[in-house]
Amino acid sequence: MNQGHDLSHITYEGSGNHASTQVVIAVSKWNTQITEALFQGALRVLEEAGIPASQIIRWDVPGTYELPTAAKMAMVNRPNIDGVICLGCVIQGETRHFDFICQAAAQGIMQVSLDHAKPVIFGVLTPDTDQQALDRAGGKYGNKGEEAAVAFLDMVDVHRMAKS
Known part of the structure; x- marks a missing residue:
């Protein structure tokens, strides 16, 4: 296995207690086979870190382009959440549509994170x-x-440390 491309051997090694952590996972319905696998992987890690299933909230959105809006809605309407994980997959096609969607999603997700000073994770292939x-x-x-x-959990720990 090429370790240069596989970072999934990285595990959450933080010491934070995540029993009270709340997260919204926004999942694109486009390329469902892929995004469902991404969701299942994220769910496993979060549950292993001690986040109760009732505090892991899944929102399905039409596509990757809608992920930043879902993240913003989560931040505004659920102020007690610790952050959002955005999962999507945009596969290169024959047109520049790919470039516009990927750029908009990346910039939008980052902007929501900066605006709210909470982790909003870019989990988009x-x-x-x-x-x-x-x-x-x-x-x-x-x-x-x-x-x-794992990035979400690490950033929640950083956020909590920054507040203390």
Whole structure:
């Protein structure tokens, strides 16, 4: 296995107690086979870290473009959440549509995080092919949903440390 591409061996090693952590996971309905695998990977990591299932809130959204709006809605309407994990997959096609969607999603997700000073994690795959997406959604390069969940947990710890 090429360790240069598989970061899923990284596990949450923080010492934070996450029994009270609340998270919204926004999941794109586009490329469902991929995004469902990403969600399952993220869910496993969050539950292993001690977050009760009742505090992991899943929101399905039409596509990756809608992830920043869902993240903003979560921050505004659920002020007690600790953050959002955005999961999506945009596969390169024959037009520049790919570029516009990926850029808008990345910038939008980052903006929501900056505006609210809470973690909003970019768990969006941007592969060239279906096979590359599968390889990163539980395939030979691990599960990027797991990596997104580890990043979320680490950033929740940083957020709590910054507030203390």
